[in-house]
Amino acid sequence: MTGPGAPAAAPVSRLSPRVLLIHPIRLLPSLLVPPLLLVFASGFSPSSYIWVVAGVAGTIVVSLVRWAAFTYVVAQERLEIRRGLLSRSVRTIPLERVRGVDVVTPPMHRLLGLAVLKIDTGAGGEEKEEAELDAVTLAEAERLRAALLRRAPQAAVAARGTGATESVIIKVPRRWLVYGPLSGAYLYAPFAVVGGAIGLVFQWGDNLGFGRDAALGVWRWLWDRPQLLLIVAVVLVIAMPFAGGAMYAVFTWDFTLRRRDGHLVAERGLITRRSVSLESARVRGYEIVDGLAERWAGVCRAWAIVTGLGDSRTRGQLLPDVPRKVAVELLADAVGPYTGPLVAHPSAARQRRLFRAVAPWVAFALAAAVLRPPYWGVAVAPALVLAGAGIPLGLDRYRSLGHGYDGVRLTVRSGSLRRAQAVVERRAVVGWRIRQTWFQRRAGVYTVVVGVGAGEGGYSAVDVSAEQTIGFPRAVTPEWLAPFLEDG
Amino acid sequence: MSRLREPAHRVSPRARGLWLLQSLSGFAVLAAGSFLAGRWVGGSRWSWVPPWFQDAWWLLPALVVAIGLPLCAIGPFVRYAVHRWELSGDVVYARSGFVTREWVFVPVSRIQTVDKTQGWFERLLNLATLQIRTASHAGSSTIVGLDYEVAAALAEQLARRAEELRDDAT
Structure with a gap:
């Protein structure tokens, strides 16, 4: 990478030419389906095959042109992406605006040693929040990640002695994947598969050689044998935890959390490998989530609370289901501990x-x-x-209800079927909102919402007493409430 | 045990007029809608509509008027008593609400933008709404029904002070 003040003639790069093996295959359906329908419609007349050939040739040409017209360059503290042959577009991203760089490797990319680079700018405006380089070689991805994330704040981090080092915080053992079904994620998978299959039959059944009459016939035959229907339903329900567990395993395979150059890097996935970098300086806390079944098994999941992170639900995950004790230790190490008590509500x-x-x-x-x-x-x-x-x-x-403050971080917890505990640094607090509904007024309780400039924006302590309503904000930010308190 | 005192300043007395206009226009739409819906369903002779309702469909709009009008009438006065604001020690403290009460504390150092907006009715009454935004929706405050000159002065003061205090932790 060229530093500031270097001549502007930085090397202009193109995406790896190997994407030409991937893009046509991806484009193929959209360009090939119309000619194929034509072939069917025309009763396999020889001339219609010409259109198929044209479709294939078209995809290759389109891919080639796209590839040739797409260039990017990192120079003078910014990333410039140019694309388009006829309508040109130039996107300039100042490096200081880059919040995170994700490296994603879908299966085909993996076979060819390629990766998709997703650059999160947290822009939020009209533009898409993410810029995408699809695709570059793995070596180029690493070079770009380092180049895009290396800037002033990182120099400070490096000076503290953690720069340029890489340490593994945890590589989640595969045996912990068995906790997956407890999270309730992906449990609907068997129904989605069956529903998708039925939809396919009705949409494409005619083309595949059996009409929807046949499908309806099968359905009627099943309907007359309710015991069979019941067995199908039971099988689907029994399959829920297994299919859900399998999906969970595919998505969270070999979940690894690393510390690298002032970033937390979470990597996961069996087929598509996804690696997300979160800048440590922007991490303001974390959220620990555990459902009923997970609490019974003593496991929990965790997400980072990060300022300016788009799509934090999928990108901010710090830990999949791991034993609670391990999670608390790791989070204390990776982000910071909460050492205070959790105060009960009235x-x-x-x-x-x-x-x-x-x-x-x-x-x-x-x-x-x-x-x-x-x-x-x-x-x-x-x-x-x-x-x-x-x-x-x-x-x-x-x-589940509780809140507390240990001098550095505050915490609030609520929920049962999905219990969530947020732990947030004091300096991330940007305001307080106290709310009392008509019913709460009758019960003499309040809801205190901590305004946080990160994550979901607000975390609530539900149904606290009048004393706690003042005590909690006052403990965290005493100078903010002081002018408005009176003895009574 | 200490407790919260109420913020020092009321909003403009003309805010009562604003709330009345707003609630009446909303009420008019609701009343007309319930009248049309009642007549449509009542006169339809659909099998699922109980017979007593077909005879007395006017009960629906009557109910809306009976509940809505008193709420429209008392709402502005309750709001005027509740809505208060204050700027002290570089913290904006505002109270608002009708059925649900809210107290909001926004330190000036965390303010990102200060907007003053004027809707239709507000221009008519020379009022303005001040929106004080931070990086979090829960830490942002909206003060409705300020006198336009008061809102303009407060917005100016907040913007200048926020510039001086800017602190970049978030």
């Missing part, structure tokens, strides 16, 4: 959690019993069961 909060978990179902059951619409018994029974389940759920929601 008993009014427990009553409100219980009421909200039980009352809607009871009200529904009562309404059904009074109005007696047809089949009302069918509606009442499950509603009462859910109301009963609401009691432990409400109690657990109350147990």
Whole structure:
């Protein structure tokens, strides 16, 4: 990379020519489907094959032109991407604006030793937040990543003695992939597969040689044999954790978290390998998430709370499901520990959690019993069961509530089916919002929202007492509330 | 035990007029909509509509008027009592709400932009809304119903002070 003040004649680069083996294959469907339909429609007349050949040739030409017209250069503290032959576009990204660089290697790219570089600029404006270089060689990807992320703040980090080093924080052992199904992610997978297959049959069945009449016939045949339908349903439900677990394994295979040049780098994936760099200086905290089943198994997941990170749900993941003890230690090492206590919320909060978990179902059951619409018994029974389940759920929601401050970081926690605890540095706090609904006024509790210039923007301490409502913000940022307090 | 005092300044008294105009225009749409919907469903002779409703479809718009009009009438006065603001010790403190109350604290050092906006009704009444934005929506404040001159002066003061205090932790 040329430094500042160097002559502007930096080498202009093109994408790796090897992408010419990938792009035509990707373009093929869009350019080949119309001619193929023509072949079918014309009853396989010889002339229609010419169009197919033209389609194939077209994809190759388009790919070649695109490749030739796409250039990029890193010079004078900025990245310039030029593309287009007829309509030209130049995109200039100042390096100081680059928030992160992701290296993604889908399967075909991997075979050819290529990678897609995604550059997050956190621009947020009208432009797309990401610039994409699809694709460069792995060596070029590494060079670019280093070049794009090396700038002033990094020099300071290097001076502290962590620069230019790389250390593995954790390589998640494969045996921990068994925790995957507990997270509830991808559980719908079997239904999505079956639904997709049915959709395909109806869309393309005619072309594949069997009409939709045949498909409907199969459906009717199944409908007359309910026991078979039931078996299919049971098989699908049993398949849920396995298929979900398999998907989880594919996406989080060999999850590795590294520290490299002032960045946290998370790498994962079996087929498509994805590597995300988060600048440590922009990480303001983390969020620990665990559902009911995960708490039972003692595992949790974690995301980073980062300023100016687009799409932080998929990109900010710091840890997949790992044992809780390991997670807490690693997060303390990678970002920073929370050492304070988690203060419980008042008993009014427990009553409100219980009421909200039980009352809607009871009200529904009562309404059904009074109005007696047809089949009302069918509606009442499950509603009462859910109301009963609401009691432990409400109690657990109350147990989850908590907040605290240890002098450096504050924390808030809530949720039951999906419990989330946010840990945020004090300096990331940009304001406070205290809210009280009409129902909360009756119960004498408040919701305190910490305004944070990172992550989701606000993290709530739900149903705190009047004393805690003032005490919590005052403990974290005493000078902000002081002018507005009076003794009473 | 210490507690929060209320912010020092009320918004402009003309804000009551603003809220009244806003709620009345919203109410007019709702009342007309419920009247049309009631007449349509009531006169349709659909099988799922209970017979008593077909005879008394006017109950729907009547209910909307009975609930909506008192809310429209008291809303502006409650809001005027609740909505208050203050700038002290380089922190903006604002209270707002009608059914749900909100207290917002925004330190001037974290302010990114200060916008003053004027809607239709606000121009009519020479009022303005001040939007004080930080990097987080939860840490941003909106003060409605300020006198235009007050809003302009406050926006100017906040913008200048924010420039002096700018701190880049976020």
